[in-house]
Amino acid sequence: xxxxxxxxxxxxxALDPAGEHARAIARLWDVFLGITTVIYVLxxxxxxxxxxxKREGDASRNPRSTYVIVSIAGGLxxxxxxxxxxxxxxTGRAIAERxxxxxxxxxxxxxxxxxxxxxxxxxxxxxxxxNELTIPVGVPVTLHLHSSxxxxxxxxxxxxxxxxxxxxHDGSITLLAEKPGVYRGQCAEFCGVQHAKMALWxxxxxxxxxxxWADAERTPARAPQTEAEIAGQQVFLRAPxxxxxxxxxxxxxxxxxxxxxxxxxxxxxxxxxxxxxxxALGGWIVDAQRAKPGCQMPSINLRPDELSALVDYLGxxx
Amino acid sequence: MNELEERxxxxxxxxxxxxPFAWFRQVDHRSIGRRFLFTAFVWFACGxxxxxxxxxxxxRPNNAFLSADRYDQIFTLHGITMMFLFGVxxxxxxAVYVLxxxxxxxxxAFPRANAYAYYLFLFAGIMVYTALLLGxxxxxxxxxxxxxASPMFGPGKRVDIWAELVNFTEISAxxxxxxxxxxxxxxRAPGMSIHRMPLYVWSxxxxxxxxLFAMPSVMVASNFIGLDRLVGTHLFNPAEGGDVxxxxxxxxxxxxxxxxxxxxxxxxxxxxxxxxxxxxPVFGYTAMVxxxxxxxxxxxxxxVHHMFATxxxxxxESFFTAASMMIAIPSGVQIFCWIATIWLGRPSYRxxxxxxxxxxxxxxxxxxxxxxxxxxxxxxxxxxxxxxxxHFHYVLIGGAVFPLLGGIFYWFPxxxxxxxxxxxxxxxxxxxxxxxxxxxxxxxxxxxAGMPRRVYTYLPETGWTTLNVLSTIGAGIxxxxxxxxxxxxxxxxxxxxxxxxxxxxxxxxxWSTSSPPPVYNFQHLPVVTSREPLWHEPDQAPxxxxxxxxxxxxxxxxxxxxxxxxxYTYPHPTVWPFASAVITGMMLVAGLFxxxxxxxxxxxxxxxxxxxxxxxxxxxxxxx
Numbered sequence: 001x002x003x004x005x006x007x008x009x010x011x012x013x014a015l016d017p018a019g020e021h022a023r024a025i026a027r028l029w030d031v032f033l034g035i036t037t038v039i040y041v042l043x044x045x046x047x048x049x050x051x052x053x054k055r056e057g058d059a060s061r062n063p064r065s066t067y068v069i070v071s072i073a074g075g076l077x078x079x080x081x082x083x084x085x086x087x088x089x090x091t092g093r094a095i096a097e098r099x100x101x102x103x104x105x106x107x108x109x110x111x112x113x114x115x116x117x118x119x120x121x122x123x124x125x126x127x128x129x130x131n132e133l134t135i136p137v138g139v140p141v142t143l144h145l146h147s148s149x150x151x152x153x154x155x156x157x158x159x160x161x162x163x164x165x166x167x168x169h170d171g172s173i174t175l176l177a178e179k180p181g182v183y184r185g186q187c188a189e190f191c192g193v194q195h196a197k198m199a200l201w202x203x204x205x206x207x208x209x210x211x212x213w214a215d216a217e218r219t220p221a222r223a224p225q226t227e228a229e230i231a232g233q234q235v236f237l238r239a240p241x242x243x244x245x246x247x248x249x250x251x252x253x254x255x256x257x258x259x260x261x262x263x264x265x266x267x268x269x270x271x272x273x274x275x276x277x278x279x280a281l282g283g284w285i286v287d288a289q290r291a292k293p294g295c296q297m298p299s300i301n302l303r304p305d306e307l308s309a310l311v312d313y314l315g316x317x318x
Numbered sequence: 319m320n321e322l323e324e325r326x327x328x329x330x331x332x333x334x335x336x337x338p339f340a341w342f343r344q345v346d347h348r349s350i351g352r353r354f355l356f357t358a359f360v361w362f363a364c365g366x367x368x369x370x371x372x373x374x375x376x377x378r379p380n381n382a383f384l385s386a387d388r389y390d391q392i393f394t395l396h397g398i399t400m401m402f403l404f405g406v407x408x409x410x411x412x413a414v415y416v417l418x419x420x421x422x423x424x425x426x427a428f429p430r431a432n433a434y435a436y437y438l439f440l441f442a443g444i445m446v447y448t449a450l451l452l453g454x455x456x457x458x459x460x461x462x463x464x465x466x467a468s469p470m471f472g473p474g475k476r477v478d479i480w481a482e483l484v485n486f487t488e489i490s491a492x493x494x495x496x497x498x499x500x501x502x503x504x505x506r507a508p509g510m511s512i513h514r515m516p517l518y519v520w521s522x523x524x525x526x527x528x529x530l531f532a533m534p535s536v537m538v539a540s541n542f543i544g545l546d547r548l549v550g551t552h553l554f555n556p557a558e559g560g561d562v563x564x565x566x567x568x569x570x571x572x573x574x575x576x577x578x579x580x581x582x583x584x585x586x587x588x589x590x591x592x593x594x595x596x597x598x599p600v601f602g603y604t605a606m607v608x609x610x611x612x613x614x615x616x617x618x619x620x621x622v623h624h625m626f627a628t629x630x631x632x633x634x635e636s637f638f639t640a641a642s643m644m645i646a647i648p649s650g651v652q653i654f655c656w657i658a659t660i661w662l663g664r665p666s667y668r669x670x671x672x673x674x675x676x677x678x679x680x681x682x683x684x685x686x687x688x689x690x691x692x693x694x695x696x697x698x699x700x701x702x703x704x705x706x707x708x709h710f711h712y713v714l715i716g717g718a719v720f721p722l723l724g725g726i727f728y729w730f731p732x733x734x735x736x737x738x739x740x741x742x743x744x745x746x747x748x749x750x751x752x753x754x755x756x757x758x759x760x761x762x763x764x765x766x767a768g769m770p771r772r773v774y775t776y777l778p779e780t781g782w783t784t785l786n787v788l789s790t791i792g793a794g795i796x797x798x799x800x801x802x803x804x805x806x807x808x809x810x811x812x813x814x815x816x817x818x819x820x821x822x823x824x825x826x827x828x829w830s831t832s833s834p835p836p837v838y839n840f841q842h843l844p845v846v847t848s849r850e851p852l853w854h855e856p857d858q859a860p861x862x863x864x865x866x867x868x869x870x871x872x873x874x875x876x877x878x879x880x881x882x883x884x885x886y887t888y889p890h891p892t893v894w895p896f897a898s899a900v901i902t903g904m905m906l907v908a909g910l911f912x913x914x915x916x917x918x919x920x921x922x923x924x925x926x927x928x929x930x931x932x933x934x935x936x937x938x939x940x941x942x
Contacts, residue, residue, distance in 0.1 A: 010777070010779040010780050010781065012767070012768030012780060013766065013767050013768050014699040014700075014766050014767075014768065015766050015767070022699075024695065025695045025696060025698065025699050028693065028695050028696060029690075029696060029699075032689070032690050032693065032696060033690075036686040036687075036689065036690065039686060040682060040683065040686055043653065043657070043682055044679065044682075046657050046661075047657050047660065047675075047678055047679075049661075050657055050658075050660040050661035051660060051665055051675075053661070055664055059596070059597050059598045059662060059663050059664050060597075060598045060599065061662070062601060062662070063662070066601065066658050066661070066662060067602075069658070070601070070602060070605075070651075070654045070655060070658050073650070073654045074647070074650065074651050074654060077646065077647055077650040077651075078647055081643045081644065081646060081647065081689065084643065084689060084693070085639060085640055085643050085693075088639055088692075088693035088694065088695060088696070089636050089639070091693075091695040092632070092635055092636070092639075092693075092694045092695050093632065095695055095698075096632060111471075149465065149471060150463075150465045150466040150471050151463055151465070151466070151562065153627055153702065155770070157699060157768045160698070161627070161695065161697075161698020161699045161701075162627040162698050162699070162701055162702065163627060163629060163698075164627045164628045164629070166562060166563065166628060167465055167556045167562055168556025168560075168561060168562060169556075169562070169563060169628070169629070171628075171629045184768075184780075185768075186768075186770060186773075187770070188627075188701070188702045188703070188770045189463075189627075189702060190458075190459050190463070190466070190702075190771070190772040191466060192466055192471065193386045193387055193390060193457075194386060195770075195772060195773060196386065196772075196773035196774050196775050196776065272777070293385065293386055293387070294386060294387070
């Protein structure tokens with residue numbers, strides 16, 4: 001069971017920042033960790049020395065020196081906390097800045113996947129995708145966060161902290177990737193039975209690669225070429241698939257499930273439930289409930305030849 | 319009347335009845351307190367088994383040991399159990415038993431209400447564990463956020479069971495809190511003025527006051543969700559003008575103080591044990607008391623730090639960060655005072671004190687990670703990850719369970735007349751201490767490595783496997799420690815060494831009466847002249863005379879100076895509290911299905927309460 005073995009490495013750590021905001025938070029973490037560790041060690045030393053030291057005199061007296069030491073310790077607590085508070089507020093202000101020239105992406109949380117929509121002035125320039133974001137390195141990207149079912153939380157630890165997607169309360173979060181890479185995240189607010197399998201990926205690429213990617217992504221789906229692909233498209237359109245899924249350039253325009261126009265470019269199926277391979281895709285279509293019990297994708301009954309053609313077709317949607 | 323005659327008469331006046339139904343009629347605080355404690359520990363064991371199941375599931379990536387649905391019910395019920403069925407009730411239960419003895423009085427205020435609170439608590443656990451066995455336990459987390467808990471996304475009866483469980487346990491908690499407040503303020507031994515109250519008593523007073531202000535908020539929330547689900551209101555439905563964040567405010571206005579409600583009694587236990595096993599009073603009494611009171615007030619001003627990721631205005635973020643960090647000051651002051659006590663005193667390493675030392679080592683880490691999650695930027699990374707799971711287990715197991723294990727060891731001889739075995743006590747301490755840290759310390763790292771909470775499984779490529787395996791091994795050791803501890807308790811109940819009235823040479827009044835105490839607690843009510851009555855005047859302590867031995871008379875004293883005020887006759891055993899609890903329980907369970915349950919149930923309850931409060935013939939009372 002080595003899903004994603006083709007990925008050399010899954011980057012999902014808050015301690016290995018690759019974005020401006022995550023780096024600011026990681027610096028603050030270092031400050032907090034350093035200071036609290038020193039405090040803990042000092043308190044434990046005081047405790048151990050207090051336990052082991054030699055006793056003399058009356059145990060019930062309260063020497064003046066003890067009052068002084070306890071008061072100093074209390075005073076230091078106040079001073080240190082105040083320092084940490086100031087550091088926290090400065091970092092908080094820095095990461096809250098909202099640049100004006102940011103690329104806008106609308107991210108909708110669904111049970112249990114992410115709908116991605118790149119905003120554009122003209123509707124034909126819209127990009128619609130699922131569970132993966134591609135962003136240019138060094139350019140701020142603002143995600144406009146919506147949910148129409150339950151509360152989800154966007155979290156890609158390598159780039160930034162969390163921001164909840166709350167029905168009735170639209171929010172936003174700005175990312176700025178500092179180095180190219182693939183950063184994984186997953187929903188961080190318990191959102192139902194498949195909360196554990198609601199992952200998303202951010203591909204940070206150079207601005208020129210980003211432009212190429214966006215151009216490719218805007219084009220309608222590749223037309224089927226081989227006989228199998230043509231047959232597969234027919235299967236897709238006859239089966240219940242178009243009720244929920246869209247493939248631009250065909251009559252399939254369902255909007256309640258992920259847009260499949262460029263399905264073959266994606267990393268995973270079912271928001272991290274399975275790797276996007278031919279075998280996994282076949283299994284997902286026939287019995288999605290096995291990989292992701294409770295998900296909205298129904299089991300589709302197909303003859304083996306139909307399934308094979310459909311997988312060929314979907315696999316050609318680069 | 320000589321001493322022996324008086325004792326015999328008191329025995330007769332306060333005796334519990336015998337007979338087949340006497341169990342349901344008892345109202346004395348020792349019987350109800352023991353039952354309360356026992357039941358709370360049964361639910362604790364159930365919650366522990368659920369935790370072990372979760373650790374088994376997470377020991378391997380893509381594990382199929384538990385299904386997603388099962389796991390969600392289990393983690394929800396673990397949280398519900400530990401917060402609603404163990405954390406608060408067990409501390410109240412200990413107080414129900416210990417407080418009247420420590421205050422030098424013959425009964426807990428409102429003894430019948432106390433029995434009523436116990437039965438509701440018992441029924442609550444039975445209801446929710448029955449639901450688990452039927453596979454229909456709540457599965458939306460103990461916090462039960464809307465809209466996941468709304469009728470549209472949470473079909474079936476699972477969330478309704480959550481809501482009724484909250485009603486059960488909060489009625490119970492509120493009733494006991496009122497008894498605790500009244501007992502502490504009005505029934506202290508003469509001379510135990512407010513500045514002579516033991517620190518444990520202070521901690522319970524503060525806790526009970528917090529319960530009175532915090533619990534109504536969650537009851538409002540649970541009844542709002544009940545209305546949304548049962549009557550069709552849209553209080554939390556954004557499509558109809560409701561607001562989902564309203565839920566979070568109502569819930570956390572209770573949910574954050576809840577944490578303090580659970581560990582402040584622990585702090586009181588720590589003070590009791592530290593004083594006795596360091597052979598001196600706790601250093602800085604005034605600072606300790608002010609810290610407890612300050613914690614209680616500040617505890618109500620930081621609930622929003624559970625909601626940082628929802629997006630707040632900058633000024634709101636700064637305020638709640640500041641408030642959340644500042645609450646570390648009173649906790650810090652108390653830690654320093656305990657360390658000063660240890661420094662000045664003569665510590666003896668007996669098991670209760672070991673649990674206190676374990677508390678210090680663990681709780682300080684929980685406090686420091688609490689400062690971390692109080693910071694908005696850090697919390698945006700740490701929130702809802704395993705880091706937070708580690709943090710609050712350090713606070714709650716460190717701050718409440720370790721002191722409680724020490725406290726049970728400490729008061730066990732008073733309750734049973736027998737000491738727990740000390741060698742097994744040492745063994746259980748080391749197993750729980752090592753097991754605890756091995757279970758929860760790796761979780762800090764897991765959270766930073768990106769592992770969210772409440773996931774039923776994870777992928778091997780995330781690199782979380784090793785730390786999860788360590789954690790599961792730790793959970794095994796921790797379970798073993800708990801088994802040794804409770805095995806020791808059960809064994810010692812029958813076979814333990816006889817304790818005598820004051821085996822630890824302790825300072826507070828409960829140790830001046832026999833172990834276990836007689837049904838009337840004290841033949842002669844003590845008069846208190848110092849903070850440590852048994853250390854200063856053990857032999858010629860002054861006593862109160864003049865309470866009638868043939869009536870259940872209790873001395874009521876004044877709030878501040880504890881000067882005797884008047885005598886008050888307490889009621890006899892009766893079946894009405896049990897019967898009323900049964901009616902309340904039936905009403906709440908029927909309320910899962912129809913709102914009419916409340917209309918009919920309330921009318922029935924009114925009849926039962928009338929029976930409960932029907933004035934009895936005072937002459938007959940006296941004769942009984």
